[in-house]
Amino acid sequence: MTRWVATIGQDATVREAAKLMLERGVSALPVLDQKDRLVGIISEGDLVRRAELGTDQARSWWLRLLAMTGESAAADYVKTHSTRVRDVMTSRVVFVTEATPLEKIALLLEKHRIKRVPVLRSGQLVGIVSRADLVRRLAIASPARLPALADDRSLRRKMLKRLRESGVDATYLNVLVSGRVLHLWGGLRSDAERQALRVAAEGVPGLRKVEDHTFIMPQRLQGSLGAQ
Numbered sequence: 170m171t172r173w174v175a176t177i178g179q180d181a182t183v184r185e186a187a188k189l190m191l192e193r194g195v196s197a198l199p200v201l202d203q204k205d206r207l208v209g210i211i212s213e214g215d216l217v218r219r220a221e222l223g224t225d226q227a228r229s230w231w232l233r234l235l236a237m238t239g240e241s242a243a244a245d246y247v248k249t250h251s252t253r254v255r256d257v258m259t260s261r262v263v264f265v266t267e268a269t270p271l272e273k274i275a276l277l278l279e280k281h282r283i284k285r286v287p288v289l290r291s292g293q294l295v296g297i298v299s300r301a302d303l304v305r306r307l308a309i310a311s312p313a314r315l316p317a318l319a320d321d322r323s324l325r326r327k328m329l330k331r332l333r334e335s336g337v338d339a340t341y342l343n344v345l346v347s348g349r350v351l352h353l354w355g356g357l358r359s360d361a362e363r364q365a366l367r368v369a370a371e372g373v374p375g376l377r378k379v380e381d382h383t384f385i386m387p388q389r390l391q392g393s394l395g396a397q
Contacts, residue, residue, distance in 0.1 A: 170267075170288050170295075170296035170297060170298045170302060170343070171296055171297050171298070171299065171302060171343070171355075172295065172296045172340060172341055172342070172343065172355065173340075173341035173355060173356050174199060174294065174296060174297050175189060175190075175193040175195055175198055176198060176199045176200070176201050176294065177189055177198045177199075177200055177201070177211065177254060178200070178201060178202075178203070178254070179200050179201070179202055179208055179209065179253075179254055179255040179258070180253060180254070180255065181253075181254045182252050182253065182254070183211075183216065183219070183251070183252055183253070183254060183257055184252070185254075186198055186211050186216075186254050186257075187216060190213070196212060196213045196284065197210055197211065197212035197213065197284070197285060198210065198211050198212075199287050199294055199297065200254055200255070200258045201294065205293060205294070206292055206293070207262060207264065207287055207289060207292075207293075207294050208255075208258075208260065208262075209254075209255075209258035209259055209260040209262055210258060210259050210262055210285075210287070211254050211257060211258040211259070212259070212284075215248070215257050215258060215259060216257070218248075218249050219249055220249055220250045262287060263277055263281050263283060263286055264286055264287045264288070264289050265277065265286050265287075265288055265289075265298065266288065266289060266290065267288055267290060267295065267296075269288075271303065271306065274286060274298050274303070275303060278300060278303075284299060284300050285297055285298065285299040285300070286298050305354070306345070320349060320375065321346040321347060321348070321349065322346075323375075324346045324349060324351070324373060324375055324376060325344060325345070325346040325351075327373050327374075327375075328344055328346070328351060328369065328370065328373050329344060331369040331370075331372055331373060332344070332366070332369055334369075335365045335366065335368070335369040336362075336365060337357070337362045337365050337366050337369070338357070338358055338362065341355045341356040341357075341386070342354070342355040342356070342357070342366075342383070343355050346376075348377070349375060349376055349377040349378075350376070350377055350378045350379075350380060351370055351373070351376050351378070351379045351380065352380045352382065353366065353370070353379070353380065353381050353382060353383050354382045354383065355383055356383065356384055356385070356386040357383050357384070357385055357386065358385070358386060359385065360385060363381075363383060363385065366381070366383065367379075367381070
């Protein structure tokens with residue numbers, strides 16, 4: 170999963186949500202209440218039909234006539250005209266836990282025709298799994314698609330232990346091992362952390378190779394993340 174998740178409050182404006190999506194390069198944002206509990210998701214799909222864009226009447230007149238009762242028409246008006254995230258977001262959210270198998274996640278994405286699912290721990294958002302995460306996992310999987318080797322799990326545990334000892338902030342870091350190849354994804358705060366990460370990986374015996382896909386997060390972004 171991706172731990173570096175951009176979120177937005179339910180009382181934020183739709184314009185703020187759109188701006189944040191563009192800044193972070195994401196197509197959706199989990200929506201949190203004042204106690205940081207997940208209450209919904211706002212995505213690009215929720216912003217397609219908007220009064221500001223002149224697209225609020227994008228449905229054909231006969232479809233609106235057949236499908237809309239007075240109640241549903243009123244709800245549609247709120248969704249296309251309100252400036253608040255709470256009114257525009259999708260509130261019925263499909264979610265998983267950290268223990269949910271990848272196979273079940275893939276089925277949920279297909280069944281509900283969604284692109285991502287939030288990951289919760291005791292009701293709190295700890296990450297998100299998207300189609301891109303599954304594609305990334307597929308890209309490093311062995312051709313035979315064999316179950317994860319016990320050796321891979323052991324190597325990952327060793328790497329995580331060394332990571333805790335290294336002083337690296339692993340909040341936005343993903344660690345995967347497949348076929349004794351270590352894959353590192355996510356954001357780091359400095360080049361010093363990247364060097365410490367390299368040294369930690371080099372100290373894990375049994376690895377065939379280390380693939381470093383990490384990047385240094387911009388200072389302005391680090392500041393905004395620290396303020397959350």
